[in-house]
Amino acid sequence: MIQACVLWRICLGILVLAICSCRTIGFYGQAISGQVEVMAKRQPIAEVVSGTNDEALKERMALTQRLLRFAEMELKMPSGGSYELYADLGREHLVWVVYAAPELSMEPKDWWYPVVGRQDYRGYFREDHARDEALRLEQRGYETWVGEVDAFSTLGWFRDPVLNTFAGYEEVDFAELIFHELVHRKYYVRGNTPFNEGMAEAVAREGVRRWFRQTGRPELVRKYEDRLKRIGQAGEEIGAAAERLRAVFEGDYSAEVKRERKQQELRSLKQGLSRLRGEWGGGLKSWIEDPVNNARLNSFITYEAEVPRFVALLEECDGDFEEFWNRVRTMEH
Known part of the structure; x- marks a missing residue:
């Protein structure tokens, strides 16, 4: 069941939509429904482990718990409850992200969002919605790129779960992703995408190095x-x-x-x-x-x-x- 605080946040989001354009309402509507889907499908890791015969998934859940302890002790990034749950979305990717820039400029198009400020991309929980947005931008003269994304951070607003979209990653990629997203939860600068992503990449990469060293795998x-x-x-x-x-x-x-x-x-x-x-x-x-x-x-x-x-x-x-x-x-x- 969705907790009262979560419902309050969703209602706040809907209130914001009331002052936005119809297209913006559509974007935030799909964002809210997509996030609600993620939350609704979350399960405690202990329940997942006890209810599955998938040994690879069990191992990955155990690895997650070790990585979270390591991130807190070594990288000074407590999880705050993130990645202590699991959700199977039944699809290959979490979101599809649209990037855009003018034909004769390297300045990226950006979008404004509540809480996080301006970002250089726009994410959709359905691929066809992302492709439709890319086509609309192309008709306005932009060049576009649509990328597949398997995880994102809600910056501590919600308990982000381990998802089936990345649970099958190789250990190096899995650890790097967990550390990267925990950085966003630890510290985030509103409206500065390169700062946030550069910081997350640098910390995640050092985290992976230390993880392999600490576990005796030079x-x-x-x-x-x-x-x-x-x-x-x-x-x-x-x-x-x-x-x-x-x-x-x-x-x-x-x-x-x-x-x-x-x-x-x-x-x-x-x-x-x-x-x-x-x-x-x-x-x-x-x-x-x-x-x-x-x-x-x-x-x-x-x-x-x-x-x-x-x-x-x-x-x-x-x-x-x-x-x-x-x-x-x-x-x-």
Whole structure:
């Protein structure tokens, strides 16, 4: 049964809708119903474990409890009840997220939301709704990118559950996701997507390193470092291409010249990523073979641009997370 405080929050959301446009009402309506579905399907992990013969799921629930203890003790991020429940949504992904940007600008379109402020993306609990929104934006002249998302944080408003959408992840991805979402619950800056995501990525990655070390698996630390190195290499290519495009778009050129230069830069990016793929022996398939536009570039940059800032801060704190969180609260946003 939904608790009274949850019902109050939902009613507050509906009240907000009353002053919004019809399209906005539709968006928040699906967001409320989607979140209610997640909450309605939550079960205590003990009940899940006792009621299933799925040994992999039992193991994953046990791993979750160990990760939560580790996050609280080592990373100074208590769960506050998150990930102590489980929900099976009966689908592959939790939400589908729409990114958008003008054809000749690297400035992402953003949207305003109650509580969290402005964000550079819009999430839908149904894929067709996300695709419809992307089409509407394209008809208005935007480039779009729709990404699949398997988890998000409600920033402590609700007890976020482990979901079937990510319960089957490999341990490295599962741990990284749990740590990432706990960061959002720990500290969140309203309206600053790159800050929040860069911080969450930096902490999650350090958390995974420490998790593997503490559990006596240094070989997995080395493997993970190789993975992060590849992300960094790809990030340098993508970030440099985005900066060159920004310079083109802000330059004193005609729209026709900007379009020509844009295609040249995107071809150069794919060539650079193809070289990396050859060195690695695989990877980057969708970046090389599928279309790339300003919206997709921004979807990557949103998560990666601020990571070095927080990695450097953690180093300044000598890896002490108590000091790190104290320093984060004093940072300029």
